[in-house]
Amino acid sequence: xxxxxxxxxPAPGERxxxxxxxxxxxxxxxxxxxxxxxxxxxxxxxxxxxEDLALANLALDLIGQARLLLTYAGEIEAxxxxxxxxxxxxxxxxxxxxxxxxxxxxxxxxxxxxxxxLDAWQLEVYEALSASADTRLAAIAAKAQKETRYHYRFSSGxxxxxGDGTAESRGRTQQALDSLWRFTEELFSADEVDERxxxxxxAPAPGPAAERWRQQTDRDLRAATLPRPSAQPHPWYGKxxxxxxxxxxxxxxxxxxxxxxxxxxx
Amino acid sequence: xxxxxxxxDWPLFEVFIRSRSGxxxxxxxxxxxxxxxxxxxxxxxxxxxxxxxxxxxxARSADIVASDxxxxxxxxxxxxxxxxxxxxxxxxxxxxxxx
Numbered sequence: 001x002x003x004x005x006x007x008x009x010p011a012p013g014e015r016x017x018x019x020x021x022x023x024x025x026x027x028x029x030x031x032x033x034x035x036x037x038x039x040x041x042x043x044x045x046x047x048x049x050x051e052d053l054a055l056a057n058l059a060l061d062l063i064g065q066a067r068l069l070l071t072y073a074g075e076i077e078a079x080x081x082x083x084x085x086x087x088x089x090x091x092x093x094x095x096x097x098x099x100x101x102x103x104x105x106x107x108x109x110x111x112x113x114x115x116x117x118l119d120a121w122q123l124e125v126y127e128a129l130s131a132s133a134d135t136r137l138a139a140i141a142a143k144a145q146k147e148t149r150y151h152y153r154f155s156s157g158x159x160x161x162x163g164d165g166t167a168e169s170r171g172r173t174q175q176a177l178d179s180l181w182r183f184t185e186e187l188f189s190a191d192e193v194d195e196r197x198x199x200x201x202x203a204p205a206p207g208p209a210a211e212r213w214r215q216q217t218d219r220d221l222r223a224a225t226l227p228r229p230s231a232q233p234h235p236w237y238g239k240x241x242x243x244x245x246x247x248x249x250x251x252x253x254x255x256x257x258x259x260x261x262x263x264x265x266x
Numbered sequence: 267x268x269x270x271x272x273x274x275d276w277p278l279f280e281v282f283i284r285s286r287s288g289x290x291x292x293x294x295x296x297x298x299x300x301x302x303x304x305x306x307x308x309x310x311x312x313x314x315x316x317x318x319x320x321x322x323x324x325a326r327s328a329d330i331v332a333s334d335x336x337x338x339x340x341x342x343x344x345x346x347x348x349x350x351x352x353x354x355x356x357x358x359x360x361x362x363x364x365x
Binding site for chain 1: 276297298299300303304307308310311312315
C-alpha cells in the first residue's frame with residue numbers, strides 16, 4: 001500500500017480511518033481471545049463436570065469471535081498477517097484487549113464476576129455493532145450477539161446465586177467485585193481511535209451504551225443483594241497496549257508452541 | 267474439587283432432547299444441577315454442543331416413577347408370543363416418514 005504512486009493511494013483521511021479501524025477491531029478480537037484463553041484455564045478444574053463444559057463452551061465461542069475479528073483486522077491492515085500471526089506472533093504491548101479480560105481467574109466467584117462484567121459490556125457493543133456501517137463487522141457482531149446472550153444468562157445467573165447464596169459465596173463474590181471494579185472505567189472510555197470509527201458510523205457512541213450497562217449491572221447486583229462498589233474505577237489502558245503483568249504470562253503459555261516450533265501443524 | 271463444592275450436593279435431573287421439530291423428546295442422559303434453570307443450562311452445555319437439539323426437557327430423577335425389575339416377567343413376558351400385534355402386515359406408504 002505504501003508503495004503506491006503519489007496520488008493513486010487512499011486519501012489521508014481514508015488511511016487514518018483504516019488505521020483506526022484496524023486498532024478498533026483488534027481491541028474487540030484481543031479481548032475475546034484473551035478472555036477465551038483465561039476461561040480455557042478452567043478445563044479440568046471447574047467445581048463440577050457440567051461447569052467445566054460450560055466454561056469451555058464459553059471459551060470456544062470467544063475464540064471463535066476472536067478468529068473472525070483477527071482475520072478481519074489482518075485484512076484491514078493488508079500487510080499479510082492472518083489470524084494466527086496476530087494471535088501467536090505479537091507481544092504483550094501489541095495486544096489491545098481490555099485490561100479486565102486479562103485478569104487471572106482467581107476462584108470461581110472471581111471468574112464469574114469478570115465474565116459477567118464483560119458479558120454485559122459485549123452485549124451492548126455487539127448489539128450496537130450489528131447495525132454498523134461496516135457490513136463485515138455488523139455480520140460478525142450479529143453472530144457474536146447470540147453467543148453473548150447465553151454467556152450473559154450464564155454469568156448473571158451465577159452472580160445472583162453466589163451473591164444471594166451462603167455467607168462464603170457472598171463474601172467471595174463481594175471480594176471479586178471490589179477487586180475487579182477498578183477495571184470497569186476502561187469499558188466505555190473513548191480515545192481518538194474510538195472517536196474516528198464513531199464519526200464514520202462504524203462504532204456506537206459510548207454514552208448511551210454505558211448508561212444501559214450501568215442500569216443492567218445495577219439490576220443484577222440488586223438481585224444478587226450485593227452493594228455496588230463505591231470506589232471510583234481507575235483509568236487503565238489495556239486497549240492502548242499498556243497491560244498489567246498478568247498478560248505476559250498468559251501469552252507465554254498461549255504462544256509457546258508457535259514460538260518454539262514456528263508454523264507447526266498437527 | 268473441594269468437598270463442599272462437589273456436584274453431589276445437587277440433585278440429579280434426567281435430560282430429554284428433541285433433535286428437530288416434529289420429533290419426540292428422547293432421553294439422552296442426566297446432569298446434576300441446583301435447580302431447574304441450572305439443569306436446562308447444564309443440559310444445553312453437556313448434550314447440545316454438536317447441534318443435537320432444538321428443545322430440552324429436564325425432570326428431577328427423583329420424580330420419575332419406574333417399573334420394578336422384579337416384575338419384569340409379569341409385565342413384559344405376556345407380549346412375547348403375540349407377534350400379530352406388530353403392524354408388519356400392512357404396507358407402509360412411502361410418504362410416511364419417521365414411523
